[in-house]
Amino acid sequence: MLIENPLMEARQVTLYYGASEALRDVTLQAAPHQITALIGPSGCGKSTMLRCFNRMNDLIPHVRLSGQILYRTHDLYHPDIDPVEVRRKIGMVFQKPNPFPKSIYENVAWGARLNGYRGNMDELVERCLRQAALWDEVQDQLRKSALALSGGQQQRLCIARTIATEPEVILMDEPCSALDPIATLRIEDLMRELKERYTIIIVTHNMQQAARVSDYTAMMMLTDDRAAGTIIEFGETQRLFTTPSDRRTEDYITGRFG
Amino acid sequence: MSFDPERSNFAPTLRSRRTWARIGRWLFIAATVVALAALMMMLYNVATSTVGLVAVEYEREPSTLVEQPLEEVSKEELVALLQANISAGLFRRLEHDQPFATRSRETVYDLVIEHVVAETIVRSWPLDKSLVDRAAIEAEIAADYPTARVRFHAWLQPQFLTRSMSSNPEQAGVRTALLGSLWMVLITMLLAFPIGVGSAIYLEEYASDTLLNSILQSNINNLAGIPSIIYGMLGLAIFVRTLEPYTSGAAFGVLDGNGRTILSASLTMALLILPIIIVSAQEAIRAVPQSIRLASYGLGATRWQTTWYQVLPVAMPGILTGTILAMSRAIGETAPLIVVGASTFIVSDPTGPFSKFTVLPIQIYQWTSRPQAEFRHLAATAIVVLLVLLLTLNATAVLVRQRLGRLP
Ligand SMILES: Nc1ncnc2c1ncn2[C@@H]1O[C@H](COP(=O)(O)OP(=O)(O)OP(=O)(O)O)[C@@H](O)[C@H]1O
Ligand SMILES: [Mg+2]
Numbered sequence: 001m002l003i004e005n006p007l008m009e010a011r012q013v014t015l016y017y018g019a020s021e022a023l024r025d026v027t028l029q030a031a032p033h034q035i036t037a038l039i040g041p042s043g044c045g046k047s048t049m050l051r052c053f054n055r056m057n058d059l060i061p062h063v064r065l066s067g068q069i070l071y072r073t074h075d076l077y078h079p080d081i082d083p084v085e086v087r088r089k090i091g092m093v094f095q096k097p098n099p100f101p102k103s104i105y106e107n108v109a110w111g112a113r114l115n116g117y118r119g120n121m122d123e124l125v126e127r128c129l130r131q132a133a134l135w136d137e138v139q140d141q142l143r144k145s146a147l148a149l150s151g152g153q154q155q156r157l158c159i160a161r162t163i164a165t166e167p168e169v170i171l172m173d174e175p176c177s178a179l180d181p182i183a184t185l186r187i188e189d190l191m192r193e194l195k196e197r198y199t200i201i202i203v204t205h206n207m208q209q210a211a212r213v214s215d216y217t218a219m220m221m222l223t224d225d226r227a228a229g230t231i232i233e234f235g236e237t238q239r240l241f242t243t244p245s246d247r248r249t250e251d252y253i254t255g256r257f258g
Numbered sequence: 259m260s261f262d263p264e265r266s267n268f269a270p271t272l273r274s275r276r277t278w279a280r281i282g283r284w285l286f287i288a289a290t291v292v293a294l295a296a297l298m299m300m301l302y303n304v305a306t307s308t309v310g311l312v313a314v315e316y317e318r319e320p321s322t323l324v325e326q327p328l329e330e331v332s333k334e335e336l337v338a339l340l341q342a343n344i345s346a347g348l349f350r351r352l353e354h355d356q357p358f359a360t361r362s363r364e365t366v367y368d369l370v371i372e373h374v375v376a377e378t379i380v381r382s383w384p385l386d387k388s389l390v391d392r393a394a395i396e397a398e399i400a401a402d403y404p405t406a407r408v409r410f411h412a413w414l415q416p417q418f419l420t421r422s423m424s425s426n427p428e429q430a431g432v433r434t435a436l437l438g439s440l441w442m443v444l445i446t447m448l449l450a451f452p453i454g455v456g457s458a459i460y461l462e463e464y465a466s467d468t469l470l471n472s473i474l475q476s477n478i479n480n481l482a483g484i485p486s487i488i489y490g491m492l493g494l495a496i497f498v499r500t501l502e503p504y505t506s507g508a509a510f511g512v513l514d515g516n517g518r519t520i521l522s523a524s525l526t527m528a529l530l531i532l533p534i535i536i537v538s539a540q541e542a543i544r545a546v547p548q549s550i551r552l553a554s555y556g557l558g559a560t561r562w563q564t565t566w567y568q569v570l571p572v573a574m575p576g577i578l579t580g581t582i583l584a585m586s587r588a589i590g591e592t593a594p595l596i597v598v599g600a601s602t603f604i605v606s607d608p609t610g611p612f613s614k615f616t617v618l619p620i621q622i623y624q625w626t627s628r629p630q631a632e633f634r635h636l637a638a639t640a641i642v643v644l645l646v647l648l649l650t651l652n653a654t655a656v657l658v659r660q661r662l663g664r665l666p
């Protein structure tokens with residue numbers, strides 16, 4: 001085993017969308033307070049894999065999953081586990097910024113209130129916006145619509161909103177794909193700060209980004225029969241990017257493939 | 259002008275596309291003009307009947323009763339006039355109905371006009387004719403009714419709203435019908451809105467793709483197209499007949515009366531507009547971006563919390579648009595209420611769900627089917643009232659929608 005005490009772990013996960021296989025026999029570990037990056041060509045199942053970790057796939061009809069997703073010692077797909085509780089513990093930031101069409105304040109406060117937060121809401125909103133490096137820009141306009149923010153600000157607001165429910169893991173699906181290089185760098189800085197408190201799993205198409213921010217990297221690719229995605233190489237980012245052991249990984253990260 | 263005509267793989271179609279665009283534009287403008295013209299015609303037709311010349315005959319000339327004009331006489335004098343000029347029996351009966359001490363000057367004045375002066379309208383004209391042909395009208399009346407007098411009469415006046423029905427066109431008003439319409443719309447919306455939106459939520463957010471649900475869905479779509487009279491027959495069979503103990507109020511201690519109540523009418527009307535509300539609410543809910551739902555679930559919201567706090571607020575303006583349409587339909591429907599048994603002639607105000615009732619469209623229908631021309635003026639005036647009521651209710655709903663549409 002590469003990682004001694006993983007916070008999250010996928011064990012031999014196979015997933016079908018109806019009759020079509022999307023993931024085959026995927027095994028992956030995420031170390032606590034580390035950033036794990038999922039890379040791979042388009043359509044190989046990275047988003048699908050990420051959604052397994054907080055049971056967002058449950059919302060898609062006809063999804064079947066076998067194998068185990070472990071969070072600490074719990075199997076997340078055990079019948080006794082409530083997916084609603086899972087999603088609070090394991091938050092998600094989506095590829096496209098999707099703030100609620102409400103005020104900035106309400107965007108951050110809603111998730112917390114919903115989950116029964118009993119502390120001081122103003123303090124929580126401020127703290128989360130500070131952690132998401134957005135406070136200085138919006139502190140005077142908390143009552144303004146979140147939709148009036150720029151794309152990069154919206155994405156940071158979505159991160160703040162996720163932090164507000166005090167998750168332990170944050171899943172990010174290409175969080176910077178809609179952002180310019182400056183906003184991207186800000187979010188990367190943010191991720192480095194956030195990993196002090198949270199465990200992060202991120203999907204990215206940007207090799208430099210994976211190399212810059214992540215501690216571990218998993219390379220996904222379609223199986224040889226091109227039916228489903230699987231992980232072909234997993235390791236410390238440093239090692240994977242300098243001496244990849246799989247030929248396909250090397251081709252992919254050097255841009256000769258996909 | 260074309261940039262490189264010879265080497266292009268594309269046929270030079272721009273000119274013909276432009277021509278089509280021009281033709282299309284003119285067609286749309288023409289259609290709009292025709293629609294506006296039709297609307298103006300209708301409004302003109304209605305409006306010109308709400309005021310105009312009338313020829314009246316009196317049994318007793320008002321000037322032979324008192325010195326000053328009758329309009330300025332005080333209530334006490336009017337009572338005295340009444341007592342002096344009608345039979346003692348009738349006076350006692352009127353006193354018994356409601357003591358004169360508690361009657362308003364207005365109603366006493368109406369009694370004097372009705373029983374003493376006994377003004378009757380012998381002929382009436384719409385406004386356009388009254389203005390253009392006044393001389394001809396006066397000549398005609400002088401020939402036909404030598405004792406009659408020609409004067410202007412406003413059919414549309416405040417008392418038209420406050421008077422109840424009467425067989426005398428000058429005394430008739432829409433109070434009963436207006437109250438009936440308001441009661442019916444209120445109860446209909448209270449029933450149909452929550453049920454309709456609830457069904458839409460179930461179908462969009464909860465129902466899975468089963469055969470049963472798709473049958474349900476296509477049935478709802480078809481229900482919107484069923485002729486309204488069928489709903490009337492359904493209402494008659496179920497609400498008026500079968501559920502009579504409940505719709506007549508007997509089960510709740512209201513003893514007099516049958517199932518032909520406001521409640522039956524509202525239930526029927528609610529059934530009629532339910533499909534409209536459901537379908538339009540479904541459209542509105544479906545138009546809410548999936549990303550909002552995902553964001554909500556991602557924060558640990560339950561399905562209900564997602565629907566209630568995120569989906570519904572975004573969908574509400576659209577839902578209300580459909581509801582406004584449905585409400586307009588409910589106010590204007592006539593046929594099913596005739597079947598369900600709206601009263602043809604009542605003078606008592608509806609006081610609640612178990613009252614007998616009539617509504618504005620039915621009142622209008624009845625007045626138009628009377629032979630006397632005066633009732634047609636009343637019908638036109640009632641149409642104006644109906645239109646104003648419709649506009650008021652719609653404007654209220656639009657205001658509510660705008661308030662909801664605004665961000666927190
Ligand atoms: N909701 C769905 N229903 C059915 N099939 C799906 C669904 N979502 C994804 N798939 C299929 O699963 C496979 C993996 O999709 P996924 O979105 O996980 O890829 P990805 O690696 O995230 O791609 P990208 O990098 O382009 O985002 C694809 O073949 C896709 O067609
Ligand atoms: Mg993806």
